[in-house]
Amino acid sequence: MTATPGAPERFRSGLRAGIGFGAAAFVVGISFGVVAEPIMGSVAPIVMSATVFAGASQFGATAVLISGGDAATAIATGAMLNARFLPMGVAAASALRGSRLRRALEGQAVVDASWALAARGEGGFDREVLLGGTLPQYPGWVLGTVVGVLFGGALGDPETLGLDAIFPAFFVGLLAAELSRPHAVAAVLIGGAIALALTPLLPPGLPVLLASSAALIGLRR
């Protein structure tokens, strides 16, 4: 069972990288708290970060609510944004141990940055790096949200500070890691075209959801 280097060592290397990810999650969490507080109040954004713990989908669902969409559209948008965790979880599953419940629980540690760090290519996966990399991101994300909710008012108008640009910038950072997949650039171009073309025609939220149909390009060989 002993791989080289050992499990504790690989956990610590994941932890070291995770501290950097956690710092980024803290800042993005602040902007989430600031942006979510006006529509959600002060408790709900913190509950959302502590339970959902998935930045892109929280931003996406909140953006739908802010623009006047209903809960069903917000949940659907957020869930679609998390759909990538399905194949990521399949890749991680080979390295997870124990009962089915235990593996399902450990699968909750799958988040973008630490998953990418732990993926070894050819289906290999490092469980310790995943867990170590995710551990600092949880307190970073939740505490950032708390700070954003509490001090958002004191910071002043989020737009003056450019906080509304943090949303899309965070997505750009995540997107950059996706572009090496086959057909990813085609999915980007088609999905972007669908979203822009439908924005003037449909209620907010729906253009983003329908842009997911661009992923069908993956069926082309």
Next chain:
Amino acid sequence: MTDVWLTIGGLFVATVAIKAAGPLIVGGRRLPHGAYAVIALLAPALLTALILTDTFARGQELTVDARAAGLLCAGVAVALRAPLLVTVLVAAVGAAAVRAIT
């Protein structure tokens, strides 16, 4: 407000289920190969759609404002392989600077 709590509850359940599904599926039946190819492309398609609507939409109207400058700054930061933290800060500074000038 009801919509807010419904969204949080629904998204929590959906996220836990999605993350649990992978580890539970493996060892059992696998999805057809094409399904994985489509699922893998959901993230780039959706992220692009969110980037563009968050930057260029005001309700149902398309517009170019300071958010576009933020997006440009983020793109440059990512192209230079900046960490995620630097990317989001640079974008905020870029958008705030354009707003301060105009």
